[in-house]
Amino acid sequence: MSSSAESIDPMAGLWSLLAFHLRILRKQHRLSQAAVGRLVGADHKTVSNWEAGRNHPPVEALRTLDDEWRTGGLLAALHHYASTLQAPAQFRAFAEYESIATVIRMNGVAFIPGLLQTPEYAEAVFRLAGEPDVEGQVAQRLERQTVITRQNAPYVSVLLSEVALLLAPSRIRLGQLEKLAAVANLPNVTLRVVAVDVGPQVGLGGAFHIFSTSEREVGFVETPARGRLVTESGDLRRLTVAFDRTGGRALSPEATRERLQEMIEAQQ
Numbered sequence: 001m002s003s004s005a006e007s008i009d010p011m012a013g014l015w016s017l018l019a020f021h022l023r024i025l026r027k028q029h030r031l032s033q034a035a036v037g038r039l040v041g042a043d044h045k046t047v048s049n050w051e052a053g054r055n056h057p058p059v060e061a062l063r064t065l066d067d068e069w070r071t072g073g074l075l076a077a078l079h080h081y082a083s084t085l086q087a088p089a090q091f092r093a094f095a096e097y098e099s100i101a102t103v104i105r106m107n108g109v110a111f112i113p114g115l116l117q118t119p120e121y122a123e124a125v126f127r128l129a130g131e132p133d134v135e136g137q138v139a140q141r142l143e144r145q146t147v148i149t150r151q152n153a154p155y156v157s158v159l160l161s162e163v164a165l166l167l168a169p170s171r172i173r174l175g176q177l178e179k180l181a182a183v184a185n186l187p188n189v190t191l192r193v194v195a196v197d198v199g200p201q202v203g204l205g206g207a208f209h210i211f212s213t214s215e216r217e218v219g220f221v222e223t224p225a226r227g228r229l230v231t232e233s234g235d236l237r238r239l240t241v242a243f244d245r246t247g248g249r250a251l252s253p254e255a256t257r258e259r260l261q262e263m264i265e266a267q268q
Contacts, residue, residue, distance in 0.1 A: 008053050014082035015229075016053050021078065022062075023051040025069055040064050055216075056082070056231045083228070093229055094209075094220045099147055101154045103212035105243055108160045109204050110167060114141050115148055116158065118179045120172040148189065158191045159247055161204055165193070165263060174267040181260045184253065192250035193259055201246040208239055 010020035026036050026047075033051070034044035040061035049055040062075035098104065098115075106113045112121060122141045126134045148156055160180075168176050184191040194201060207222040208230075219230030219239045230236055251259060 008051075014078060015056060018056075018062075018075065018078040018082055019051050019053040022057070022065075022075065025065070025071065025075075026051070029069060036065070039068055058232065059083075083232075094227070095144065097211040097213065097218055097220075098144065098209075100213050101211040102214060103210075104147075104154050104156045105210040105212075106156065106158045106160075107208050107243055107246065108158065108164050109207045110161070110164055111207065112160070112164050112168065112176060112180070113158065113207070113209075115145050115156070116160075116180060116183055117141065117145075118172065118175050121168065121176045124169055124172060148183070148186065153188050156186075156189045157247075158189065159194055159243065159250055160191065161194045162196045162259075163204075166196075174264065177260055177264045177267065181257065181264060184257050184260065190253050191256055192247060192253060193256045194246060194250045195259075198249045201249055202242045204246060205242070208242075210236070210239055210243065 008016055008019050008023075010017045026033070032044070033047040036042075037044050037047045040047075040057075042061065046055070050057040057079070059076055059079045062079050063073075065071070066073050066075050104115075106115070108116075111125060114122070117125070119138055119142060122138045123134055126137045131137050147153065165173075165177065165180075180191065183189055194204065208227075209220040209222075211218050211220070216231075217236060219236050221227050221230055221239075230239060250256075
């Protein structure tokens with residue numbers, strides 16, 4: 001039976017393409033994974049994980065290998081584009097991490113995060129994005145939401161900009177506010193609103209998620225093209241710091257529930 005590295009599909013996305021070429025180049029130079037590890041200061045297991053696509057190699061290691069193997073910068077270039085562009089497999093990986101995470105931290109800026117959306121809000125978002133299969137996308141999103149209420153549900157911490165609440169279309173705003181109020185009362189959820197009057201915050205520069213599993217932590221930065229996974233320690237630290245600093249300026253969970261109730265009453 002083939003190993004994960006041998007069966008990796010280079011067409012599955014840019015990270016898979018990088019892992020594929022890393023293995024091919026190592027084989028061409030007749031080096032073991034341990035030998036490659038010695039070149040870049042890593043052990044053979046780490047190199048094995050890189051080639052299987054389980055972890056992403058740091059760009060410094062790839063630059064070293066580019067120089068050693070005279071690739072013309074191929075590996076570093078692949079790393080650059082994999083880090084900055086959305087590959088088709090990335091969203092599937094996002095959903096997988098979402099489903100196995102023990103802790104989920106969500107930072108919403110202009111839109112309500114998907115796990116907290118009503119069907120009507122989700123439909124409006126998908127139509128705005130020009131999705132061809134709105135009904136199918138909404139159904140998938142609602143199915144994913146069971147992660148919050150299932151048995152052994154993860155702890156979910158949400159920072160939500162008040163801007164996202166104010167931008168919700170008026171015809172569906174009441175239902176969405178009621179949904180958030182209900183979620184805020186779940187025992188495994190901490191929901192905090194970042195009020196408009198606190199001014200700009202580092203975490204309000206863009207929406208992102210941080211998933212903690214039993215084995216690792218990954219981030220997901222959202223963009224109009226669905227976003228990208230974040231696995232490098234430096235980038236993850238920046239996301240964590242942004243989340244914590246912004247959370248320090250957010251309303252408390254109790255004040256958030258009161259604010260949601262005020263907004264609900266204003267809509268009725």
